[in-house]
Amino acid sequence: MIKRFAPFALLLAGPALAQAPAPAPTPAPAEGPQRPLSLQEGAALKCSAAFAIAAGPQGKGRVSLDAAQTARGKEFFVRTSAGIMDGARWPRERVAAEIGSIAQVLQRPGELEAAMSPCLLLLDASGL
Template identity: 40%
Template sequence: MIANLLAIVFLVAQPAADAAAPRTEPAEAMPLPADQQGALRCSAAFALIAERQRQGEEAALAYPPLGERGREFFVQSGAWLMDEAGLDRQAIELRIRKQANAILAEGSLDEIMPPCLLMLEASGI
């Protein structure tokens, strides 16, 4: 299954070595429906918050602990994306990294956390 891919998102400041290389797999290039895109974006947001919580960042500690629940959301979302969208591990890794970088560039982490937490609660994780 998808194990320890959250660690990849924690390293978003370091671009993937192959991030600039063009991919030929159609699943990686295709746009995703809103629910699948949301799952990717929230997985990245949870990973970012979980890492900040691990580092003891005060603002991140205001959120519920996301180390375990965020990781489980990520794993379940990844499995769902593999099944429904036909994405492989590398495609999910690349998309999560792009989402994390976009969240950081936009400064939108605090803005997207409330809907992501609602998604987490709705997932039953």
């Protein structure tokens, strides 16, 4: 019996549903105007790139991180990237491109080694 009246009920409810305002869509974190990175965000992004290099084969023989520092560095990388996507409203592609360009600079002789000491301090200060 209910099956027989369901189309009729939809026919009656149609005009009421059409008049109801549509809910406003919630913007995704990457939408909206993008802003430049703050000094802290830029430093954190540089350190994220440094930790990524240090954890990979390019860092072997250049810097030495223990297993705990490597794991914390990876988490720092993830949280920094997500924070920039949310806070600065940068899309994932832009964050990845910026990390890539920073990594290019860190590949130069002495750059990774010079960056690692302040980055380890920032890692400790982050509480991770």
